[in-house]
Amino acid sequence: MMRSILAAALAAGFTLATVPASAQQFPSRPVTVVVPFAAGGPTDTVARSVAAGMEKALGQSVIVENKPGAGGTLGADNVAKAAPDGYRVLVWHIGMSTSPALYRRLSFDPLKDFEYVGLINDVPMTLLVRPSHPSKNLAELVTWAKANTDKATLANAGLGAASHLCGLMFQQAIGTQLVTVPYKGTAPALADLMGNQVDVLCDQTTNTTPQIKGGRVRALALTAPSRLASLPDVPTAAEAGLKGFELGIWHGMYAPKGTPKPVLDKLVSAMQAALASPEVKNRFAELGSVIYPVAQQTPEALQKHLKAEIDKWGPVIRKAGVYAD
Incomplete structure (x- = not known):
């Protein structure tokens, strides 16, 4: 029994010894x-x-x-x-x-x-349109996009950005290709949307909530299974008539x-x-x-x-x- 206890103690000591002192002291800076x-x-x-x-x-x-x-x-x-x-x-x-x-x-x-x-x-996404856009709801936007494929502009924050991925899903969901306009980040894309320079943008609520509440953009749909307490007036995409368009x-x-x-x-x-x-x-x-x-x-x-x-x-x-x- 004593030999077993000693062996266990030595094994434990060996395990501790194999862990660098820097790891044991983390973080020291x-x-x-x-x-x-x-x-x-x-x-x-x-x-x-x-x-x-x-x-x-x-x-x-x-x-x-x-x-x-x-x-x-x-x-x-x-x-x-x-x-x-x-x-x-x-x-x-x-x-x-x-x-x-x-x-x-x-x-x-x-x-x-x-x-x-x-x-x-x-984080769910919000599908936004410029303040002066004629579409007042998602169904109207889909109709407008299908009728204006040569000039309907969809902004994103660059290849691989969340807004880019959401835009891909939206186009696939409605079966229509829009004119994509890539930016070097969300800030300039959102600025041009607020300035009526582009038509549509899909971006995260962490970035769009203040602009939606401030009335600087119009939110037509949310890519979540249920509405958000922070944006109670924004319907989900399913509620707005586009089922399966969910993205977090x-x-x-x-x-x-x-x-x-x-x-x-x-x-x-x-x-x-x-x-x-x-x-x-x-x-x-x-x-x-x-x-x-x-x-x-x-x-x-x-x-x-x-x-x-x-x-x-x-x-x-x-x-x-x-x-x-």
């Missing part, structure tokens, strides 16, 4: 959250809210760094190639699952080059492959603590964003969800024939 888009966009809003909550749990500053470019893949590649020590993580949306189909020469593998922290939130833009947190499990566990715990905080809950509720249940705020849930989303979006994107080198 600020943690950086990389957002692969410009500041002020919907993903940036999500990341900054979560980062502020994580600071309390980690006892260290959590800095948000914006690294826009190439539809989000530039920032993702930066984190994939970072030191696997937990001090550099990524917050990215559904683009992590669409990038394999959109980019022929992707510099990272979403399923092999990252450790998973967990799912954060799901989910966000997840990732760390470089090889990040030690003790470090990853602390990141998971800190993210979950942030999402449980009243400040983050209230902020997300104001913007129509739904926080995932705790059971899905885990590495295993994110990995499973990412794989399913890659399988889902691949055929949609290939059918649309869009890609980038």
